[in-house]
Amino acid sequence: xxxxxxxxxxxxAALYFVRNLYVILLQLPDEALQGAVYRIFFFHLPPYFxxxxxxxxAAIASGLYLKTKQWKYDVFAVSATEVGLALAAMNxxxxxxxxxxxxxxxxxxxxxxxxALITWLIYLGYLMLREGIKDPSERAKNSxxxxxxxxxxxxxxxxxxxxxxxxxxGPVLTIRTGDAGTIDxxxxxxxxxxxxxxxxxxxxxxxxxxxxxxxxxxxxxxxRRAHAIA
Amino acid sequence: MNYLRQVAAIAGKxxxxxxxxxxxxxxxxxxxxxxxxxxSFVVDPDSEMLEQMSGGLLxxxxxxxxxxxxxxxxxxxxxxxCLDALIASPIPGSALFLxxxxxxxxxxxxxEAICFPVxxxxxxxxxxxxxxxxxxVSALATWSMATLGTMFGALTVNMQLRExxxxxxxxxxxxxxxxxxxxxxxxxxxxQPIDAEHAIWLRVLIAFDIIFTSLAAVLxxxxxxx
Numbered sequence: 001x002x003x004x005x006x007x008x009x010x011x012x013a014a015l016y017f018v019r020n021l022y023v024i025l026l027q028l029p030d031e032a033l034q035g036a037v038y039r040i041f042f043f044h045l046p047p048y049f050x051x052x053x054x055x056x057x058a059a060i061a062s063g064l065y066l067k068t069k070q071w072k073y074d075v076f077a078v079s080a081t082e083v084g085l086a087l088a089a090m091n092x093x094x095x096x097x098x099x100x101x102x103x104x105x106x107x108x109x110x111x112x113x114x115x116a117l118i119t120w121l122i123y124l125g126y127l128m129l130r131e132g133i134k135d136p137s138e139r140a141k142n143s144x145x146x147x148x149x150x151x152x153x154x155x156x157x158x159x160x161x162x163x164x165x166x167x168x169x170g171p172v173l174t175i176r177t178g179d180a181g182t183i184d185x186x187x188x189x190x191x192x193x194x195x196x197x198x199x200x201x202x203x204x205x206x207x208x209x210x211x212x213x214x215x216x217x218x219x220x221x222x223x224r225r226a227h228a229i230a
Numbered sequence: 231m232n233y234l235r236q237v238a239a240i241a242g243k244x245x246x247x248x249x250x251x252x253x254x255x256x257x258x259x260x261x262x263x264x265x266x267x268x269x270s271f272v273v274d275p276d277s278e279m280l281e282q283m284s285g286g287l288l289x290x291x292x293x294x295x296x297x298x299x300x301x302x303x304x305x306x307x308x309x310x311x312c313l314d315a316l317i318a319s320p321i322p323g324s325a326l327f328l329x330x331x332x333x334x335x336x337x338x339x340x341x342e343a344i345c346f347p348v349x350x351x352x353x354x355x356x357x358x359x360x361x362x363x364x365x366x367v368s369a370l371a372t373w374s375m376a377t378l379g380t381m382f383g384a385l386t387v388n389m390q391l392r393e394x395x396x397x398x399x400x401x402x403x404x405x406x407x408x409x410x411x412x413x414x415x416x417x418x419x420x421x422q423p424i425d426a427e428h429a430i431w432l433r434v435l436i437a438f439d440i441i442f443t444s445l446a447a448v449l450x451x452x453x454x455x456x
Contacts, residue, residue, distance in 0.1 A: 066452050121402045128398060132389045142385045145449050149381075149403065152441065156406065163430075 006207045013200035020194050028186060037101045040094050046195040048091040048116075050202045052154055054084025055123070059151040062144035071217070074140035077147055078130060079209035083202055085123050092116060103167070111160040112168035119153040126150060136220070236321040240329025245336055247306065254302040255337060262295035262345050266352065275353055284357075285416030288349060289408050292342055293375070297397045299337045300379030303330050304387040313387070323451030327380060331443075335376035342368055359421035367418065370435045371411035374442065378403055381446040384453045410435040 031038035058080040065073035096106045133139035172183050269287050307313035350357045386395045410431040
């Protein structure tokens, strides 16, 4: 079942990306003020949304783990967090490249950028915490609690450019700004298309990572049994 | 009523054992003074710039030296399996958490109460112009450190790299509260009242305390008991 999901979502995501790249690079015109570089935005916002989806999923799975103590939720939480961390890194890096082109600097300490970096560090701390705890059930329990705490940082990042005046551009999508006309409909549609592709890729990657985690657990329990016999 | 007595019992126990040995307190205090001294090399101690950085410098000192105290909070219970006995005792996890948080709060407050005057003397600053408000802001920020530190202390208590993991985990989480405390402290040390522009930082601080205290009180039972 999971293998079918990996191949299905993976292949579909690959095709979707090819189609999206064709439209982004060959069909959409340059942006009026920024020129060609705005295209990196299609690889800036969609991975961020996919990362937020991962962190949300991880927090929900963590809550379910604390309630039910079923391993599958812990497996999902750690897999989603790792994939989310990679996607958030992509968001940071593409943002820095864009900033270098538009602002002339790689990084600026405004509320949005800073809180995005802090969020990234918190989830890195989540993985470090898991590394540091030997006992599997204690590891699952403690990291689940941290995952729930960390979700507040995600929310803070999301709201940062609304609460503070930041150098980071404000919201552009019509569902956030409320009125049409500030963004070209074709470009907005492209954002959603690429978000779809990234979400499919995320599903495939999380499923691959869950397979890995399952194998790792199988090895661990085999090793423990071998120790018990010897 | 009974609940408050349990909280007070835990807090009293922690404070008594710390004040008798002064293990964490002495280490933390001397560490704080050393950092205060080091800052004189970072900025010219006689310049105007120091006043503009005062809040940041002070809260860096408190955050660094505070983790030494926070690390001891649960680690103190490891020898002789005291932690298991505490968990088995007939008090709810949240009472244990609140008691420990209050003890940590009091200990960090002692450090701050010594560092503020030392800072004022060493760097020639008249820091008492807005004293009541400054005390209030410090109390709010110290509580956020105490509550998050106690919670994350419970998360990391069984780890080998505990002393390293706790700061690694709490500094990023604490940033909103620390940032607010730094902004407000700088303002208050300069002798200005909290105006409308800076009121948002006060709100950040209060919201931070409410959110994380309630979240920790709810979750600490699962962390300790499982």
